[in-house]
Amino acid sequence: MPSSDIRTLEPKALWNCFADLNAVPRPSKREERVVGFVLGFAARHGLTSQLDSAGNVIIKKPASADRIGQPPVIMQAHLDMVHKAGDGVKFDFDRQGIEMWVDGDWVRARGTTLGADNGLGAAAILAVLAAHDLSHPPIEALFTLDEEQGMGGALGLQPGLLTGKTMLNLDSEEDDTFTIGCAGGIDTTGRFEYNETAHDSTAPVSAIQITGLRGGHSGLQIHEGRANAIKVMARLLNACGEDVVALSTMRGGSARNAIPAQCVAQVVVLDEARFAESFEREAAGIREEFRLIEPGLSITTTPAKIEGSDVHTMCAEHQKHLLLAMQAVVNGVYRMSPVVPGLVEASSNFSTIELGGGKAEWGSLQRSSVESSKLDVARAFRAPFELIGADVRSGDPYPGWSPSAESAILDKMKKLYRELFGHEVQVGACHAGLECGVISMAYPGLDMISFGPNIHEAHSEKECASISSTQKFWKLLTATLADLQL
Template sequence: MNEAIRKLQPQKVWNKFADLNAVPRPSKKEERVIEFMKDFGKNLGLDTKVDEVGNVIIKKPATKGLEDRTPIVMQSHLDMVHQKNNDTDFDFDSQGIEMYVDGDWVRAKGTTLGADNGLGVATIMAVLESKTIEHPPLEALFTIDEETGMTGAMGLKGGLLNGKILLNLDTEEDDEIGVGCAGGVDVTAKKNYAQMDAADQYDAHVYRITLKGLQGGHSGMDIIKGLGNANKLMNRLLFATRDVMHLASLKGGSLRNAIPRESVAVVVVPKGQENAFKSEIKKISGEIFNEFISLEPDLEIVTDKIEDRPAKVLKQDEQLKFLKAMYAAHNGVFRMSPSIENLVETSNNIAKVTVVDGTMTIECLTRSSVESSKENLATSLQSVFELAGFNVTFAGEYPGWAPKMDSPILKVMRELYVKLNNEEPHVAACHAGLECGILGQNYPQMDMISFGPTIKGAHSPDERASISSTQKYWKFVLETLKNIP
């Protein structure tokens, strides 16, 4: 299956991408891909080291004639988001990604593709391996754990790199040159809740509510689209039926940086309340379908009667507090940038919600390019959850990357883009969390830029990479390397 990928142009890039995607590389489990990358550098005879947190650094001298150019760092992250469809049988810890060609797109069979940021990694590998590509003194930086905390970038110490220009290859539109990004913080609300015996509800019926088929996607780049959030939509169903059911368990979403696509709740409906329960579910489901008919055409809400009776359910007062907190907690765009058109400044993704065995947990990722606005939204969420009796913690905080419109490398790349494509690039900040802001803390004088090929649906099983865009991007990479001042 992946052999078809290896025949695509540019072959140097797609072959390295296929090699990389054969290696399992979930965030926080990057041991195999670190070893893979270390062996790759050493087999090329290049200076290769792994720092104390697991980042891999490979250094390559300049090609002949470019020794006096400004030394550069090419950077991408090794880990990938692991998401799969419910009906896909796949073990991310042991299997390589199964890819196929679909017109102009490369996709994976029922899972994320890993183009984020695997195509960036493959690009750098192709440059390192080549004996003909012209480039200045080069340091390749492969960071770990970008997707679940950016701990690789955070752990990179000053003094390890000599480059003066950083080329981050983690942007997902080929006409965009990135000059800034949002910072973020993980907001987690957790509490133990009082339960009562489900057996107390004589002749009750048990139902499983499944909400699925949402698009999901990147909680930064795609948050502006207003896509359905499975956790918020499920809460509407549960809130509407709060007086005629007892919640036994709930599980929605999986990763903080992915908009949740699915949610499953198990509820106990007392005798005599079945018709009211079904009626409310039907009514609210219809409202949701009407609201999202153009955005979420594959949305499904299925209510099944099941035989397995849960032992415990939430007490009514605990249930009401939880549902009200979920209703009040902000999800989606919080504020648009007043200075950059169509840029989300601040947002929140209610990413993962679990209610099981006496413990409920709500996991959010709050993003903003303005630190004060990020703190404002995080405090708003904290207030809502604490009023409902949750303990709230903040973790994994990372800074944004402030745009520098007078950047020398921006000037060079802007002119090259126009020369190659006969049009102006879109110079912009993004609402995703790039590593540039973090890396800039220990390398404040480094001139930074971000760019990449077009990738759609990142962080979801609909992730796909454009073949023609990758060809366009590769030419841009080669011209940039030749023209570093």
């Protein structure tokens, strides 16, 4: 079923808005086109809209006729999406709309991220704004920017423009769970300038490729033990040694908040016999360790050619130091929560690297629901790189969202969920980053809750959204608006 047929799915109002949204390129930090689309949407439906000082979009809709005089509710979602294509997929995210198809109960994209995170939440808000048959209080719709690359829109949110005291965040990914807390985060980046060694143009060059990993959301899937392609590459190269291979280039990862699913390096082979032996021995061990969780893992080496009169690689000393630091650096779960069983408290994800031409640059994201451990895990990530003299910095922090046991919207929605679906909803916190904690800095005292449909494998080309779950989500959302009298 092509993208056009997505519009036949129920609820049509939501899926049509999602199809319209997915036709518009919307990468983080380059949201001009989708902002224009949303402002145009408001104008077409005769609604008041404005941009705040950070570029976030606010649209206001009066209450339905039966709800005049009631206090407004804030509905919030972010407009940007993670842009990631699968191995070998050529896709121009700046020009092409997402190509969707239906696979049973799931909507998927052809070789790329789907954008259900957070496109389905944004589409649901647009559908509410366009509807004439829903009962609802006054709506203050908040569409934030740059959530996926540092929550820039929420961090810059302008105070004084919203009057609602209750906020529905539509950025969760499990339809049987209400989220009332989340982790904060901090970005740690690094730069290392190194000396180069020149090799004759006839030197044997090999391309090492690590592909086929599951990747995924570095908050939601970090506890699953998925392989990190950058860490695997560092392990392989260290096993070979700087006297066997000389590193020329490396590229891995695609987004700060995605577990890297691929990494490619080019090396000059200094000792072919030892390279073949040590490479295959280490690769075999890695395949065995991850055979259950990473069935698609592929580790290959093929002859390559680097254009030019000679080939430049890292000098042996700098290569040894950098690769040891990369292998030693903290990655994955750092600490489990002693308060919430099964919840990751702190984690780190080595997300991107670009190496060549005398410099290496990398990015990472550390998360924690506790501010002190967020800073601790960031220091732990920096430490090995600082020891080798790299320039490593942590910045762009955003706060977590502390759960509150006293919440009128939580109590109301728990009761409503039980009445609609015949069983209790789960309530908890998540290790992913939600904008609620950041938004509360500009609007303190908000009573907030996060919910959404089932979305699997967000931040990867395997991302998919459940059709039946989206129907359940829409039913809960519209029933909540009809029942909301706070």
